[in-house]
Amino acid sequence: SQQGEEDPQALSIQEGENATMNCSYKTSINNLQWYRQNSGRGLVHLILIRSNEREKHSGRLRVTLDTSKKSSSLLITASRAADTASYFCATDDSWGKFQFGAGTQVVVTP
Amino acid sequence: EPEVTQTPSHQVTQMGQEVILRCVPISNHLYFYWYRQILGQKVEFLVSFYNNEISEKSEIFDDQFSVERPDGSNFTLKIRSTKLEDSAMYFCASRTGLNEQFFGPGTRLTVL
Numbered sequence: 001s002q003q004g005e006e007d008p009q010a011l012s013i014q015e016g017e018n019a020t021m022n023c024s025y026k027t028s029i030n031n032l033q034w035y036r037q038n039s040g041r042g043l044v045h046l047i048l049i050r051s052n053e054r055e056k057h058s059g060r061l062r063v064t065l066d067t068s069k070k071s072s073s074l075l076i077t078a079s080r081a082a083d084t085a086s087y088f089c090a091t092d093d094s095w096g097k098f099q100f101g102a103g104t105q106v107v108v109t110p
Numbered sequence: 111e112p113e114v115t116q117t118p119s120h121q122v123t124q125m126g127q128e129v130i131l132r133c134v135p136i137s138n139h140l141y142f143y144w145y146r147q148i149l150g151q152k153v154e155f156l157v158s159f160y161n162n163e164i165s166e167k168s169e170i171f172d173d174q175f176s177v178e179r180p181d182g183s184n185f186t187l188k189i190r191s192t193k194l195e196d197s198a199m200y201f202c203a204s205r206t207g208l209n210e211q212f213f214g215p216g217t218r219l220t221v222l
Contacts, residue, residue, distance in 0.1 A: 033210065033211065035213075040199075040218075041215070041216075042201065042213055042214065042215035042216050043153070043201060043213040044213075045210050045211070045212060045213070048209070048210050088152075088153065090153075090211075092211070097143070097155050097158050097166050098143070098145070098153075098155060098203075098211060099155065100145075100152050100153040100154070100155075101152060102151070102152045103152065
């Protein structure tokens, strides 16, 4: 079964706008993490939200988690060209095995 | 700031050859992982390793794959006889417990 599916698949916005992407999952989790990946590069950890948390902030990032709906959202406020990347959510089961979604490709144009 | 390192950054090999991908996890971490990402696709879990043994592996991680922690610092992934479809980016990751999982920069494996 698919776990950690993001939508939209692609998002194109202008600098200064907010970008919102969503992630849905199927099974119970310990936590959910968001990562960024620039084209062909490694995965950069952005933020972790635990299953007993509902919202978390880090700089221009805001993550929400709704365990009843098995969904999470990532909001990037006041986007910059440097935010252009793919964003992945990863769910974490009891062994710490991550399951990644296919990602949301975000393009921020100046 | 401590980070996960991986070598080499790019490995080119002929089909049927053995490759060993190397990772140095963050020093106080206890859980180690390998993932792969075929170009344009999602990151897929391969194997998790804890207390010197495999704790979980995916269907991808068949008999051609093995992992080892030969000393206190390195964590290796061996592919015994590479296939064309093994071409991918391989990521190593580590963590202390149920916390952030930190990923290395990846090794791009190209099988010709």
